Amino acid sequence: MESLKMFLRTITNISDADFENTIKYFQSQHLAKNSYFVLPGKICQQVAFIKKGTLRTYYLNENAEEVTSCFCIENSLTTSYKSFILQQPSELAIQAIEDTELLVIDYADLQNLYQQSVVWQKIGRTIAERQYIVMEQYASVLCNETAKEKYLRLLKEQPSILNKASIADIATYLGVTRRTLSRIRKEVTQ
Amino acid sequence: MESLKMFLRTITNISDADFENTIKYFQSQHLAKNSYFVLPGKICQQVAFIKKGTLRTYYLNENAEEVTSCFCIENSLTTSYKSFILQQPSELAIQAIEDTELLVIDYADLQNLYQQSVVWQKIGRTIAERQYIVMEQYASVLCNETAKEKYLRLLKEQPSILNKASIADIATYLGVTRRTLSRIRKEVTQ
DNA sequence: AACATTTGAGGACAAATGTCCTCAAAGATA
DNA sequence: TATCTTTGAGGACATTTGTCCTCAAATGTT
Numbered sequence: 001m002e003s004l005k006m007f008l009r010t011i012t013n014i015s016d017a018d019f020e021n022t023i024k025y026f027q028s029q030h031l032a033k034n035s036y037f038v039l040p041g042k043i044c045q046q047v048a049f050i051k052k053g054t055l056r057t058y059y060l061n062e063n064a065e066e067v068t069s070c071f072c073i074e075n076s077l078t079t080s081y082k083s084f085i086l087q088q089p090s091e092l093a094i095q096a097i098e099d100t101e102l103l104v105i106d107y108a109d110l111q112n113l114y115q116q117s118v119v120w121q122k123i124g125r126t127i128a129e130r131q132y133i134v135m136e137q138y139a140s141v142l143c144n145e146t147a148k149e150k151y152l153r154l155l156k157e158q159p160s161i162l163n164k165a166s167i168a169d170i171a172t173y174l175g176v177t178r179r180t181l182s183r184i185r186k187e188v189t190q
Numbered sequence: 191m192e193s194l195k196m197f198l199r200t201i202t203n204i205s206d207a208d209f210e211n212t213i214k215y216f217q218s219q220h221l222a223k224n225s226y227f228v229l230p231g232k233i234c235q236q237v238a239f240i241k242k243g244t245l246r247t248y249y250l251n252e253n254a255e256e257v258t259s260c261f262c263i264e265n266s267l268t269t270s271y272k273s274f275i276l277q278q279p280s281e282l283a284i285q286a287i288e289d290t291e292l293l294v295i296d297y298a299d300l301q302n303l304y305q306q307s308v309v310w311q312k313i314g315r316t317i318a319e320r321q322y323i324v325m326e327q328y329a330s331v332l333c334n335e336t337a338k339e340k341y342l343r344l345l346k347e348q349p350s351i352l353n354k355a356s357i358a359d360i361a362t363y364l365g366v367t368r369r370t371l372s373r374i375r376k377e378v379t380q
Numbered sequence: 381a382a383c384a385t386t387t388g389a390g391g392a393c394a395a396a397t398g399t400c401c402t403c404a405a406a407g408a409t410a
Numbered sequence: 411t412a413t414c415t416t417t418g419a420g421g422a423c424a425t426t427t428g429t430c431c432t433c434a435a436a437t438g439t440t
Contacts (some may be wrong), residue, residue, distance in 0.1 A: 128400055146396095147397090176397075176398090177397075177399080179398065179399080179400095180396085180397055180398075181399080183396095183397085
């Protein structure tokens with residue numbers, strides 16, 4: 001629970017009392033490697049804080065190929081955010097790529113917290129704002145960086161992903177074919 | 191003011207009294223064609239509702255070339271959102287591409303509204319959530335659509351932009367060179 | 381009106397990336 | 411252990427896109 005408290009305190013100075021009152025809405029959940037936190041087509045009813053482990057979010061493109069859109073790492077949140085906000089079926093799947101420990105809160109409970117608590121109103125808005133900034137950063141990278149630059153960024157910012165995810169998934173994450181990723185990896189290792 | 195009220199009522203059922211109490215924080219602003227709402231390097235202190243007109247947001251890439259990231263149209267909001275949220279210098283410029291009428295609110299006044307009013311807490315969070323969804327859609331388009339598909343989407347969703355923006359700006363918006371856009375336009379007109 | 385500047389189309393060639401394929405190594409399974 | 415499957419590297423060629431350039435039409439300026 002400590003890691004969640006620390007995470008929330010990067011948003012606002014939530015008191016220990018407020019935190020105790022909040023934490024009861026969160027439930028622990030274990031996900032074995034390859035099992036799913038969110039299934040495509042289902043409405044995403046939960047947000048999860050990742051205590052330990054790694055997840056991959058992906059969608060199916062028009063050729064029914066999996067395209068990885070995000071790797072989610074420890075001490076951050078994961079959810080199919082659009083599905084969660086709009087309470088509509090998720091286009092995304094979220095799958096653990098190693099054994100993972102989550103702290104999960106339901107949509108209804110979160111809406112209750114918003115209603116009850118000024119602190120949580122602020123947390124909710126701040127999380128939305130941060131998610132926006134992450135997505136803007138993602139779009140900016142998509143626009144401005146070559147696949148090689150994106151690969152080097154991954155290598156630098158999330159090096160553990162290279163051991164945990166397959167080459168095929170990393171290629172779709174970078175927006176290139178496996179063939180192109182193969183060329184990039186050859187270049188990078190000289 | 192009516193158009194702003196209608197816009198807000200797509201978010202939550204704000205009462206006439208609440209709206210009157212709110213509207214006093216908004217100021218009318220006229221922008222002549224080619225003049226700026228946000229200058230890069232300055233902290234963006236305002237959010238604007240576009241009563242009439244069109245704006246273009248762009249940034250300078252590593253070669254100091256203008257890259258258009260968004261065309262902003264009537265009855266929607268515009269701001270350099272990341273700069274506004276984090277109160278840090280804007281990477282984006284926002285420029286009117288025709289004579290434009292705005293309703294503008296300052297950062298401090300908006301924070302006051304958040305503090306004072308539960309309705310505005312919800313509006314603030316909902317706007318952040320919507321901005322997130324717009325950005326996610328943008329990223330999805332960047333990943334999944336070819337330049338030709340993006341051009342056809344622009345043609346369909348914002349046809350007026352084709353008269354108002356230059357070919358060079360549309361090309362950077364689509365993420366291709368003018369040469370490629372020229373090829374696309376030739377194909378599309380057969 | 382005369383001239384300069386900007387804008388959009390498109391030719392020629394180079395570079396980047398995709399498609400399709402094969403092969404070898406690593407894992408999985410019977 | 412023998413065999414099947416999956417995974418990652420990379421060859422050969424096609425396609426797409428970029429770079430650099432020219433030209434004509436439209437627009438702006440004196």
